[in-house]
Amino acid sequence: MKSLFVALAFTAAISPVWAATQTVTLSVPGMTCAACPITVKKALNKVEGVSKTEIRFEDREATVTFDDTKTSIDALTKASENAGYPASLKK
Numbered sequence: 001m002k003s004l005f006v007a008l009a010f011t012a013a014i015s016p017v018w019a020a021t022q023t024v025t026l027s028v029p030g031m032t033c034a035a036c037p038i039t040v041k042k043a044l045n046k047v048e049g050v051s052k053t054e055i056r057f058e059d060r061e062a063t064v065t066f067d068d069t070k071t072s073i074d075a076l077t078k079a080s081e082n083a084g085y086p087a088s089l090k091k
Contacts, residue, residue: 021051023065024073026087028080031060036085043083047071061090 028040037055040062044053049070054063064076073089080087 020068021065022068023052023063024076025090026062026064026076026080027060027090028055028062028085028087029060030085031055031057039083040080040085040087043079043085044076047075047079050076062087 028036031037031040034057037057041053041055044050044062044064047066049067050064051067052065055061056063062080066076077087077089
């Protein structure tokens, strides 16, 4: 019984390691002014599961790191679009 408890405790402790973190780059061609990246970053950071967002205004890109068990690329592009900046996955 004690070994079962230890095994369960160990599994619970390392389960966040199993979370699937994914990083994608989105093309956001509608960013045309200095305020646009701020709006896009806010919109993407509101999506549950997003842990990091880097916006490159000059390249019209957003690199997003997220937990793909909590959100999806589709949710990220929709969040950007809902903020007024349509985005697509950069190949």
